[in-house]
Amino acid sequence: MKLQTNKGNRSVKAILFDKDGTLTNIDNMWVEPTEMVIRKILKPYIKENSTVTIEQMLELLGIVQGEIIPNSVIASGTVEDMLDEIGKYFPIDKVSLYNEVLEDFRQYLLAHPDMIIPIGDVAFLISELKNKGIQVGVVTNDSYIPTKTIFEILNIWHLFDFVATPDNYPPKPVADSLIAASEDLGVPLEDIFYVGDSYLDMAYAKNCGGGIGVLTSGSDVQKMTDESILVLDSVEQLLDYIKGE
Known part of the structure; x- marks a missing residue:
């Protein structure tokens, strides 16, 4: 599959998400x-x-x-x-x-x-990405226990192919979890993209194919644009930018 970005179409085989402010309303x-x-x-x-x-x-x-x-x-x-x-x-x-x-x-x-409010239909988003052959993971600076609890409540925990928290990897923006995702999923780093709502997320994403910034937490539009390869109002728009070969 291809991801349409402001730097042209890019091959995409895996997409990793931040949690708070990206998949859930913070x-x-x-x-x-x-x-x-x-x-x-x-x-x-x-x-x-x-x-x-x-x-x-x-x-x-x-x-x-x-x-x-x-x-x-x-x-x-x-x-x-x-x-x-x-x-x-x-x-x-x-x-x-x-x-x-x-x-x-x-x-x-x-x-x-x-109190746990997903941003859009997250289950549908993840399922559709997986139906397109894209592996899906979450990398968050929140700890494992609340992360698992939140996603179990939303009934999407079982959908993730990879999960990284500070309990098993150094927190973002350290790239260890990206390297682990590449190895575990069998996907080159350049074919992995990271979706997040913060400047720290975009710094982290420089270690892979690039960052997809979402504006759901109030980050500055211009700064997110400068630091990412694509900016969306929210993850709800992501499927619009995934195209066939």
Whole structure:
């Protein structure tokens, strides 16, 4: 199959997706559980004379007035990135907190499945790509447990041919997961394309055939255009750019 890009038609054999902001709507899903987790973590440390308040910590991580800021730690980083940022200001035990945070997120997702909103008919999109002979995977900076939980709730976990999270590969933009995808799927890197909503995603995609930017999280149109080979309003448009040989 061919992918129509702003740099001409390119052979495509595999497409990998980011998760938050690309396949699922990030606007509401992570605000409440992240605030809940951060308040729980900081409760033992926040004092009247603390130099950083919980509200300021939320802003540093990328939650401002109840909204997630594009390309922030919460939007594009890992749970470890979040804990590292908090650890700059408070003496938390990052190692012991990691699994606790993941379990808190998992329990929240299971209790609030209605908060997980796919961007378009993701099951149809993935199925159609696979019907065209294109292998499909997901590479996310979210951890394995919430990733699997989210996609099981959406009933699409079984559709992925490859999954990479920071629990088994270095986080984006390190290329290890792309190299693993190439080997596991038996596809040359130049025939793999990555779909994402952030500048970090587009930097990661420079290690393969190229980045397909989606504008569903508010990234700057011109910057995404400069950093990608194709820009879409959302993944819902992707099938329009897949053509036969």
